[in-house]
Amino acid sequence: MKSTTSRRSFLKKAATIGGGLVLGFDWFSTEAQTVLSSLSKAELLESTSLNAYLSIAPDNTITILSPNPEVGQNIKTSFPTIIAEELDADWTKVRVVQAPFDNSRFERQVTGGSGATPHSYKKLRKVGATARQMLIEAASKQWNVPVTECNTESGFVVHTSGKKLSYGELSIEASKIAVPQEVKLKDRKDFKLIGKRVKNVENKNIVTGKPLYGMDFYREGMLYAVIQRPEGFGMKLKSVDAAAVKSMPGIVDVVTFKNNVAIVGKSTWQLLKARKALKVIYENAQGLESTEDHNKIFSELMAKPEATVRRKNGDPEAAFKNAAKVIKSEYQCPFLPHNPMEPMNFFAHVKEDSVELVGPTQNPGSARSSVSKLVGIPESKISLEITRIGGGFGRRLMDDFVVEAAELSSILKAPVKVIWSREDDMTGGYYRPAVRYRFEAALDTANNLIGYRLRGVGINAGNPTRENNFPSGAVENLLIESTEHRSPISTAPWRAPITNFLAFAEQSFLDEVASATGKDPVEFRLGLLNKAKTAPAGPVRYDIDRMIGVIKLAAEKSGWGTKKEVSQGFSVYFSHASYVAIVAEASLKNNKPQVSKIYAAVDCGEVVSPMGARQQVIGGIVDGFGHAMFGKLSFKNGVPEQNNYHKYRLIRMREVPEVEAHFVDNGLDPTGLGEPSLPPTSGAVANAIYKATGTRVRNQPFMDEAPFKIKASV
Amino acid sequence: MAIYKLQINGQTKQVNVDPDTPLLWVLRDHLGLVGTKYGCGISACGACTVHMNGQAIRSCSIPVAAVGPAKVITIEGLSEKGDHPVQIAWDEVDVAQCGYCQAGQIMTAAAFLKTNPKPTDDQIAIAMNGNICRCGAYHRIREAVKLASTKA
Ligand code: FES
């Protein structure tokens, strides 16, 4: 495998400042624009096109500057692993440093969309391979032997004669070598780190309670603040009576801005206490919505003749008119809060002509530009330090909690850390949108699927369909459309946006169709895929063979169709460029269905970090299962009815089924992993519940559905 | 405000705070021991778990005035070098995802293993059920508790 680096983009080399070899590069650029340069750290910091570096010091220490926000997806470990692999480094000598987000060099420092590894895989390999090549050349010069007689081994360049030099010993000489334009990447059979067990680099700090998170950040002299936001969506602040609050111990100030009342003080508890004494009156500004209103709106929008057409193939109307049998079902999901374990928080210090921001954001670029707009200070004068993030799930792609901290600091003219209570976090934020789907299938007399219609109706959901996903391409006459209600309730991406629920509805519905035709659910899907392959109806945007691959793998590993003691449910989904098939197993316990085991077959291309991959896949399954079972945020007159964990149920250890994950080993470039296992999970679970009880669960949370309402027999 | 002398991680610490201040916020805001985490403030998530006289308790729900001379151990004081069997197991199993809940999980597990050194999977699940992990690391938490039980 060959890879080239553009000569045009090389930066001038400088003498290294006691640093050995420093290779700067742009972590975020696309393959074609990769910038690689050997230079000093001082130069690197001045450079506008580089945002990451690999440095090899004379004492053998290897430092990798890693700019991506870490939310638990293991990127702070997995990215450097990729570099170290091609470098042939001794992993125990590698130090990973979280880069700040402190100047205009950083353009795409986002955690979201399961996109980081797919985006950067090849580039990171090239960075490691380039450094390795330079070290080899340095050694060959020193020994006066041809390059071809030199090889590398865990931090050393070795000559065929057996003599060797450590990377540290070579680092200064290597920094004088011209950055090679072409480097050879390793054959995957020679991988020592990629695909192997590498521990999380932050383990030690986590298990000893080191201050890693935004919540833990402290700056001498900073103030703390909690903010009272409107208690309901659609409400506006009318009046504030803060007299009692201002005289309470530890309270420094009460500040009103926009719809917010900030209580500012010296310690968190004093703020939380003072807040109870705050008297705020709101007025209705936009119409206050309740969950019952949403149910009515869903029905109205379903009944409307027209909607936005997302995809149409053949003549669906005729297919349904001529059908021997039509199957029709509706599925619905509620709003969900993201509920990261670490509530929102951010530190901001807005000064005369610069701003300092510190905290947990998945999207620092957007946060910084929003703050810049707000305070009128150029982005180059705004530093942003990213702390480790106690969970994101999409919530921290939003900027609201960064911007309000900056706004408050600019009003106070002081450094301040805004802390959200759990109640603030659950009731004052952004949610997974509520959606209802209607599916219709037309069958001919031979039970062939000849027509398929889907209408998605969402509340602030945008397009709640994925019109080019399976089974599109496999059904001749197809119509996919959507419509939406705009609500004052704010929504945001939530782990595996849209597909987190769409996949459940679709995979359950396909199960209904399979049952109606008397076909085995696995055979039924394989039949459709075969159709998409041999006689595609319109464009097919998923890889049919990869989907078939995971279906077969899941069926095989779960012993599909061979078990008497449990009821199995099947589901398969394509998202974030990866393919995941799930088999769930349920049985009746005290008349209620209980899910005991979930099998996953995953095709995400090359598995860079098996440790992290397993974690993401199993975590996604637990997440998908838990939220489908229990998750619900309902509204009464604009106010969320659940505000903390005593009312909002998150899955706990006793409710977690066994999970067995299998990965397809195909060596293809890595695709997304943070999300793809979540969407198909609840479909398989619902189908297993149906098998076990004979009743379909079509609404989430399942807990509120008929099979779980049955009285226990004991 | 009142002065309290607390026994934290083997040392006597003095703080001047309101009597109803939860131990959690005394640790975090007044003593700089931020390893103990805030998750819910109502005893529902376990993120704030510390040991009081060897028992796992929710520090968000114990006012400082009720702590008295009890010996409090936080994640920072669980071991001197981060080598308590539970900490070692957590590292070996790579339990943490975002990691935010893990101090609470570790403290719960450490206290539990003292009372039940060789637990079954079910006993582990019951003991750990009060600790939420939003990232869903439950399988590894269970595995790590099991592993720790072989090390003690
Ligand atoms: S913060 Fe104490 S139990 Fe949640």
Ligand code: FES
């Ligand atoms: S590791 Fe993230 S909440 Fe447990």
